[in-house]
Amino acid sequence: MAYTIDRYPSEDSPRLGAMTLHPTPESVPRARRWFRKFITPYDPACSVEDCVLMISELVTNAIRYGQADDPWVVRVEWFREKTSLRVEVHNPGFPANVRLRKPDANDAHGRGLLLVDSIAESWHSGPSRFGGTLVSFVVADAWPE
Template identity: 30%
Template sequence: MTAVSAAGFSVATLFRMDPLGETDVPSAETGAATDIAVCALGPRRESVKSARDFARETLVRWGAAKLTGDLTLVVSELVTNALCHGMADAPAAPDGDADDDRGPSGHPVQLAMLRKGTRVMCAVQDPGCGLPTPQELGDGAETGRGLHIVECFSTAWGWFPLNGAATRSGKVVWAMFQIPGQ
């Protein structure tokens, strides 16, 4: 069974992420997720702040406020990448209407957060088909540091394409965090 949240993010998608299936996790952390939260984001700059606010409020509600600094920084980077790159390389909607909050492919950029035991994952879905690849940085580079920041501040990160579903295209980029002191 595939559960779909109100925002349209397939909850089953969250369970495809490798860190959730690790076999070396303590037995108390195996099984179903304890909390899932999803936020749909429009294709606007203001969505980066909305995503940070949503992440911060979710972490506080889950009793994981110690992650706020690192996780909100990573969320900023992932959502910025989704808006700058994922929306730009998305296939056009059949009716050509790209002016609404759903984005050019008919579904919005979305942020999903999942808490399972002592770990929290954030995942950003976008309609783009471009691969998230860390850039080689020169001495004076002013851009291209986003995925380096994600790698430095998270326990693990990765991505996978959303293929095989006629109505869904794009990718999910995720980052995993360990709640400090737990």
């Protein structure tokens, strides 16, 4: 199995959906497609394409920097919190390694969190409840009050 998706979250939960991805490059476009498909029925007022870009960056980082001795997965979850959208990306890497970088113009990598930092209302990194690393972002005013 390459992936799973939670299409039917509980009505009393703020979680709108979740996906579990294998740590392969093919999972990045899959995450973009799924998020577009499963957020659309909730009719968000925010830019879905901005969210897709941020998810793409965070899933790429999770795949690149996640580490585990056993086979592992990347988890993506999205939540509605009042009028905001919060997206979490989990991987088994070490939380202290998440930081904003200041790449030189010639650097091929290191801009993902800068994009998230410039687009999202806020972002956070720390320990994941699944073990490993959580990186999340919040988009304010994703839905009207």
